[in-house]
Amino acid sequence: MSRVLLRGAQVITMAPDRPDAEHLEILVDGDRIAALDESIDAPHAEVVDFSGRILIPGLVNAHLHTWQTALRSAGADWTLAQYLTHLHGECVGHYTPADMHIGNLAGALNQINCGTTTVGDWCHNVLSPEHADAAVEGLLQAGIRAVFLHGTPYRSPDIPHPLTEIDRLLDGPVRDHALLTLGMALQGPQYSSPETAVADFQAGAERGLVVTTHQSGGEPSPGWEALRSAGLFGPLTNIVHGSGLPDDWIETLVEAGVTFTITPENELGQGHGTPVTGSLLRSGAAPSLGTDIETAVPGNLLTAARIALAHQRSLDHARHRQTTGTYADTPSVTAKQALAWATVEGAKALGLTDRVGRIQVGMQADLVAIDARALNLWPAHDPVATVLHADIANIEAVMVAGSWRKRDHALLTTGLDEVKDELRVSGQRLLRNIRPTGSPA
Structure with missing residues (x-):
């Protein structure tokens, strides 16, 4: 199973017993968070430096x-x-x-x-x-x-x-x-x-x-x-x-x-x-x-x-x-x-409290890195407020169950142009069925 060590970031865990934001390292092992501490020794793990970023639960x-x-x-x-x-x-x-x-x-x-x-x-x-x-x-x-x-x-x-x-x-x-x-x-x-x-x-x-x-x-x-x-x-x-x-x-x-x-x-x-x-x-x-x-x-x-x-x-x-x-x-x-x-x-509304919504050991590794170095967020005096003020351009990386879905501000998926073309064709055909006026249903 893959092991990834995320270091250098401010982390907002959303756990009730932790500060609003803190400098922590996160060890991801497979699809779960394996360790969370100020310093983690993880030989053979891939190290990702997220200095200047804020990590939050997905x-x-x-x-x-x-x-x-x-x-x-x-x-x-x-x-x-x-x-x-x-x-x-x-x-x-x-x-x-x-x-x-x-x-x-x-x-x-x-x-x-x-x-x-x-x-x-x-x-x-x-x-x-x-x-x-x-x-x-x-x-x-x-x-x-x-x-x-x-x-x-x-x-x-x-x-x-x-x-x-x-x-x-x-x-x-x-x-x-x-x-x-x-x-x-x-x-x-x-x-x-x-x-x-x-x-x-x-x-x-x-x-x-x-x-x-x-x-x-x-x-x-x-x-x-x-x-x-x-x-x-x-x-x-x-x-x-x-x-x-x-x-x-x-x-x-x-x-x-x-x-x-x-x-x-x-x-x-x-x-x-x-x-x-x-x-x-x-x-x-x-x-x-x-x-x-x-x-x-x-x-x-x-x-x-x-x-x-x-x-x-x-x-x-x-x-x-x-x-x-x-x-x-x-x-x-x-x-x-x-x-x-x-x-x-x-997470509570969807019955997933035991899996997502917080960064804690044993939880699913669903994580988001926000680039707080960007001009619209810097300086990030209040990390929580900075997250709320972020926009799509600030979402640098997204991990779902330990797998990267977005890195370096780009989705890790192929065929996006084909997806967009198919979506456009679908939308144009469906809209032809909508009349300009109509009585409320």
């Missing part, structure tokens, strides 16, 4: 509809109603397995390029087993760690999730590949009948899978109470957005161990509602982060972290002025918290 994009990558920017000016009409009403049925493959391949490669090593691939356009297999193959080909969240296009509230497909995937590539796990992207209580929601959540619980559902812009439907009565909310339940949920419901869900994923740029821009960051923090929890749809917003998770941080600070500042008549003396939320949303909390 970012976790907990919610991304990767299959939409070929439609980048097409919906930048769409409202949520227009998005549902044009994409889910007019476009999804025209996706072929090849479209799913190239969208997931190109989207996953872009995530690696942006410093994301784990993605929650919310794949709710699985029209057939062939579509599912093609989407999975795109993730595997990219070399990213992924939770493939199997979903279907929107359907009748009484139609249950196709469990034969879940079991087929569990017995196939998910079982055979170390970087891939399976979850269920459900219509959930907001868009299914109470009976169907209970059956779907129960099926996920019986299989030990993460179950995740959208909720935005409305009071809880009767299905929420049905799930609570059945005792089906727990640590493997993930709610995306959550906007519109009252504080008492959020408190109840947090007490049950439920995780939340916010997608702040898209939520604020398309009209989902206000991100629930503040409600979660007041309940003693924290959000994970996603970028949602590249149809409307960029896929850079650090951008999402900055937006989430600035938005919540703005709300808190306004509340403080209304209460006291003056400015706040201290920030309500810190940069370290925002970085945790993009790492630790993302």
Whole structure:
């Protein structure tokens, strides 16, 4: 097994018992972190000097509809109603397995390029087993760690999730590949009948899978109470957005161990509602982060972290002025918290806390090197803030499970021009099915 010694960098471990940043050496042995210390003696290990860089755990994009990558920017000016009409009403049925493959391949490669090593691939356009297999193959080909969240296009509230497909995937590539796990992207209580929601959540619980559902812009439907009565909310339940949920419901869900994923740029821009960051923090929890749809917003998770941080600070500042008549003396939320949303909390949301999200001995070697010598980051007085201020050009190197996926600011993959050409052709063909106007779905 390969051994790599990373030295010279400032390291942000995100471990609760360590400083925010420290000068450490990291020994990677195979796919895991074998040692972490100020000085490590590792004969025969390859030595990589990362002086002037900051090493962080790989970012976790907990919610991304990767299959939409070929439609980048097409919906930048769409409202949520227009998005549902044009994409889910007019476009999804025209996706072929090849479209799913190239969208997931190109989207996953872009995530690696942006410093994301784990993605929650919310794949709710699985029209057939062939579509599912093609989407999975795109993730595997990219070399990213992924939770493939199997979903279907929107359907009748009484139609249950196709469990034969879940079991087929569990017995196939998910079982055979170390970087891939399976979850269920459900219509959930907001868009299914109470009976169907209970059956779907129960099926996920019986299989030990993460179950995740959208909720935005409305009071809880009767299905929420049905799930609570059945005792089906727990640590493997993930709610995306959550906007519109009252504080008492959020408190109840947090007490049950439920995780939340916010997608702040898209939520604020398309009209989902206000991100629930503040409600979660007041309940003693924290959000994970996603970028949602590249149809409307960029896929850079650090951008999402900055937006989430600035938005919540703005709300808190306004509340403080209304209460006291003056400015706040201290920030309500810190940069370290925002970085945790993009790492630790993302791992928790996807059921991967024991593998990723922190730099610790025994954890998977998912690491990102940020070049803090660049003009836009230098001098890096505060390493945590420097990481949040980084952009794609600052992501120098990315390692997934001990294997380099990006080095010297370039992806280590061949055929990128062919990937881009195939993505362009796919997107242009799919967009021909979208009408200039349409009634909200």
